[in-house]
Amino acid sequence: MKKDHIVVLTGAGMSAESGLKTFRDHDGLWENHSVYDVATPEAFQRDPDMVQRFYNMRRAQLETVQPNAGHFALVKAERHFDVTIITQNIDDLHERAGSSNVLHLHGELTKARSSIQPDLIVNWGYGPIENGDKAEDGSPLRPHVVWFGEPVPAIEQAVEICRTATHLLVVGTSLVVYPAAGLVHETPQNCRVTLVDPGDMSESPIAHARHVQKPAGQALPSLIDEWILNGVV
Ligand code: APR
Structure with missing residues (x-):
């Protein structure tokens, strides 16, 4: 068990630079x-x-399509931190990049x-x-x-995962679809939160978070390298 448990909540923006x-x-x-x-x-x-x-x-x-630099940065993070990815995406790009802990909230296209x-x-x-x-x-x-109006069977497991997070990294999601969006409120009080999204997130439920306002494929490689070098902040 490593000391930091980074929970990564991803949405469609994670795969945008792959062409989806x-x-x-x-x-x-x-x-x-x-x-x-x-x-x-x-x-x-x-x-x-x-x-x-x-x-x-x-x-x-x-x-x-292929995984992008953002997906690969999350794979690299696994060498240094406990990383669990909770994704709203139904693509398999996290797995194809090589991430080992991926929970799909909205199902899988394959x-x-x-x-x-x-x-x-x-x-x-x-x-x-x-x-x-x-x-x-x-x-x-x-x-x-999972279609609109259907239950999200993996949500309970996702809540349990969030409760053990030391850091929450939210990438490429507008956080408007529930129950996924509610996960940002399930982390411990002292959990640090970082948001990676090129959009204006001032209306986001985690607007207080550190916001790296860039596309995932640009932001994640340097963010993960920074955390590897200096620790997760
Ligand atoms: N890198 C990071 N974020 C990006 C990028 C990028 N290259 N390009 C766009 N984004 C951001 C947008 O600014 C936006 O905040 O990704 C977010 C995409 O939001 P949505 O389109 O709403 O996608 P998502 O949040 O994943 O949708 C949630 O809704 O339609 C349902 O089930 C579907 O899982 C989906 C859920």
Whole structure:
């Protein structure tokens, strides 16, 4: 056990420099798609083809992109600190970079699951889920992602992790989607907080934090090197 436990909460901005769109930035995914058409259980009931197309497109794109310097900096941090990543992202770029402790709050694009039994999960990869692909229980396969209005099963584990943080590093998330956003209030009182985001975070629930106002791929390599050299501050 190392003395510092850095809990990293990541959002879509973490993968932006890899070429994946965020949701709420200009030209983000939600500007071009309605959440209610593609990311709710009702949408999947109403028009499964449209929902599958949206995630098939994202899965195919994921296969073509690579982790960025920010992802790799978090891997380097593991050599010096206990690092746990809690991500809202459904991409696999943290794992592909080499991070070993990654908890996915909103599911994983490279997995599929039964549309009846949430625990019946299969490793799917980057290929499309076609109409007619079935889970072992005979139900249609759906993406293993948490849609709006659905519970977030990993949240309790995430809360436990945050309670043992000595440092919280928040990267590339607008912190508007709950319960993920509430995790910033679950850390111990003396936990130090750093925010990496090129945006204006003055309205953020952690506006008091040290804010490195740069993209993750630029900010994280020097921030992690600074912590390795001087200790986490
Ligand atoms: N590096 C770091 N941060 C960046 C970068 C970058 N290169 N580019 C953009 N950002 C920041 C934006 O300034 C913004 O604060 O990333 C944040 C992205 O916010 P959102 O688009 O709201 O994404 P996120 O917070 O991950 O969304 C949460 O909402 O749509 C649902 O389930 C989906 O997991 C997602 C959740």
